[in-house]
Amino acid sequence: MTKLIYGLVDMQSFYASCEVASREEYAARRKEFDDSTDPPLVVSGDPARRSGIILAATPTAKRYGIENAMRLGEALRLYRRLIVVRPHMAFYLHVSVRIQMLMQQCFPFQEQFSVDEGFIAFPYPSALFPDPIAAARNLQARIWDQFRIRSRIGLAPNKWLAKMANKAAKKTPGGIVWWREEDIPSVLHPLPVEEMWGLKRRAEVLRRKFKCETIGDVARLPVGVLKAEFGVWSEVIHRWANGIDVSDINPDSYHAPHKGFSHRTTLPRDFYERSEIAVVILELLDEVCHRLRQAHQAGRRVGLGLTYEGLTGGFYRAKTLPRATNDPAELYPVLLALLGQHWDGSGVRAVSVGVDMLQFRETVQLSLFENVPARTRLYETIDEIRARFGETSIMRAVSLTRAGQLRERSLRIGGHYA
Amino acid sequence: MNIRDGNIFEAMRMVLPEHRELMAQIQRERAKRKRPVLTEERLEEMQYALSEAVREGRAVRVTVFTPERDVVLVGHVTVRGRELRVRTAGGEQLVRLNDVIQIEEI
The missing domain is CATH 3.30.1490.100 (DNA polymerase, Y-family, little finger domain)
Known part of the structure; x- marks a missing residue:
């Protein structure tokens, strides 16, 4: 039976990549599949103040130990010759909307999730998208060709798994990962419970109170046990741990009042x-x-x-x-x-x-x-x-x-x- | 919203009001009526119909592009510079030649 494959597409170091991509002095050196070709650049909330925080850093800057939300002063101590630029939010939003439109050209089922992430969905198996990885690669290549921004794509049977597969894609060469339903025990269940997206503090409770080390441990808990602690969330947690999510994709959700x-x-x-x-x-x-x-x-x-x-x-x-x-x-x-x-x-x-x-x-x-x-x-x-x-x-x-x-x-x- | 049955990602997403506004704005612009691009042939046809009409003093049907809709005018025409003057039953109308997308004999 034909079902939808969901994908989460996210842009690598989005603000920093926008800055690097729009400066011609870096263009010649940059390679799609080698992010060490990016300059060590950070976007800092307020470059004039060392107390300003890092909003985004290129992969090269991150290799020096620089992280998002770090103070600029601390980042400069880690690497003195860091390139520091101020944010240009209006520009990033424009790029974001253009990339969103590109996603919609490739996949009419698209729903923006944040400034640098969007969900896509397409039928499988289908004649239009015979090879899901190739379809995702086509989008990824077009984003690079048009915007010189690297993206990672997680494909899975539902939105939540797509989000989780996207996390895996970030650590995978090529940046595309496809999880099938039958992969859940081998790829999802061994992950530490803190990796469950969307739970926030509830993950700590699962580890502390319910002695769950992995997502698999959560999946094995009966939903009734979770009920007293998490209320309506118990069912969501139980489903997610078992790789189930009922969210559909709504391309028009932004028109809702x-x-x-x-x-x-x-x-x-x-x-x-x-x-x-x-x-x-x-x-x-x-x-x-x-x-x-x-x-x-x-x-x-x-x-x-x-x-x-x-x-x-x-x-x-x-x-x-x-x-x-x-x-x-x-x-x-x-x-x-x-x-x-x-x-x-x-x-x-x-x-x-x-x-x-x-x-x-x-x-x-x-x-x-x-x-x-x-x-x-x-x-x-x-x-x-x-x-x-x-x-x-x-x-x-x-x-x-x-x-x-x-x-x-x-x-x-x-x-x-x- | 019920987190169990709805689109939980819609409830949890982080979108700035400015971002949302920009999406809507760009969508509105894309939804706008666009002036059709006329082929060489179509332009030649129009030119022929227009010169015949002017020479023989016959009325023609002129289709004019506006951002809201196509407006059709029927009447005798004269050309004044970059403008077309159409004498219709309801009075005289001046239209820019650039906005004219069709001229037909009647």
Whole structure:
């Protein structure tokens, strides 16, 4: 019977590869199947500061012991002549979308998973793709030809196994691995339990509490045993360990309406003053409300998340309102109340604000106390000014204070320089 | 969403809002109507039909490309520089010759 083969395609050192590929001085030397031909280059969040972290490193840089998320200063100690470049997020996103389009040309079933990963699927056996490895190689070769970026492809009977096969592909010369159902006991089960993708801390629990050393050990546990510890996840864990995953591939999943909007920012230093945190909350709320207005939606639940100093600890709490709104003037007091209730006074390193339980906004709730139509027009005008003259062309005065993050944020995408 | 039955990878993926927006934007651009590329033959046909119509003062059917749809105009035509003037029953219309994708005798 014809079934789908799923594939996970990931780009090697994506940001760093984009940088290397776009600099002609390295082009002549680089070879597809020899990644030591790449220069020792890293992309660093803030090259001016040695405290900035490494966002991406070429395989050559990694051979000197340099790792992602390492401080730049430490990386330079490992290799003094490292080539350090600042991020160009907008460029990476463009390359990402173009590669995604190429994947779709080769395999109409495609679903982007992250900036540098996408799922593909194709029927097997079928006349169109008689040889799955060759089909994957065709894509891999085209990505290299067009973008000079190396990719690795894991093929398997489902998405989760494809993700796992992709991990194996990274360690395989040629970078393509195909796992069949009958391979599960020999390739999946011997792996250490920590290798199970998507479990996060649950893997530690499996080792500690359930004495599982390998994925095979997890597969042998009856699902009932896991139930008390993991709830709904018990079934997912049990299936994954047995090489089963029911996720289908949805090429249109990005057209689905948002379930919620949220923004998060990491602060340049720890904030201790309530007034300073409030400024950041208001700025994030404005961005969330802007996106709600663009989507013609309003939300009934608003949430506040704080991450404390050292990026450990914190909370996320939400409150449901009597009716949906996208007006910052209505949502801001709710967020301040959440801050008052749940913040324990620790230094704050990251703030997030989210609105969900969305509904489409065709009707307007008038109010006895506020001139709602006038305020709506005000926001429409602000949105228009921003669309024409940029995000920082009009802003709240508090954004100009020391606590304000808006101007710095507007230069960035995903927290890194655009 | 129920993690047991749904597309768990959809729930766990990491996509920046800017990335999502760019995907949508590029898709919109690709979905846009594109001006057809006319063959030499088609251009010659159009030129012949046009010169015959002008010489003999006959009405023609002119198809004009616009980003929304093809617009068909019927009427007597004259050429003014890079523009075509069509006198239709509903009044006079000026169209750029570059936007004309078909001229037929009626």
